[in-house]
Amino acid sequence: MLFQVEMTVNLPVDMPERAAADIKAKEKAYAQEIQNAGEWRHIWRVAGTYSNLSIFDVKDIDRLHEILSGLPLFPYMAIAVKPLVRHPSSVRADDS
Numbered sequence: 001m002l003f004q005v006e007m008t009v010n011l012p013v014d015m016p017e018r019a020a021a022d023i024k025a026k027e028k029a030y031a032q033e034i035q036n037a038g039e040w041r042h043i044w045r046v047a048g049t050y051s052n053l054s055i056f057d058v059k060d061i062d063r064l065h066e067i068l069s070g071l072p073l074f075p076y077m078a079i080a081v082k083p084l085v086r087h088p089s090s091v092r093a094d095d096s
């Protein structure tokens with residue numbers, strides 16, 4: 001199943017710089033692991049924001065929730081999920 005996910009990060013203003021750098025490094029490692037596994041298909045920065053737009057390809061919504069709730073930045077993010085289905089006018093042979 002394909003999902004579009006928008007994540008907006010809101011770190012507390014009083015979070016020490018070192019703690020912020022550490023959590024961002026953990027987030028990157030986790031995100032790259034899921035990308036390499038093929039479940040996190042795209043991640044794009046929304047220009048001018050601290051948000052990303054991502055596409056996930058997972059077996060079900062429970063797996064998506066498992067991934068998202070495991071994000072180190074999860075406690076500091078607003079997340080919006082939209083399920084996607086194939087568009088009848090798409091010229092792509094698959095859903096890549």
Ligand SMILES: O=C(O)CC1=CCC(=O)O1
Nearest residue numbers: 009027028031050051052
């Ligand atoms: O910086 C972000 O948009 C938050 C984030 C999600 C995965 C990642 O590596 O950073």
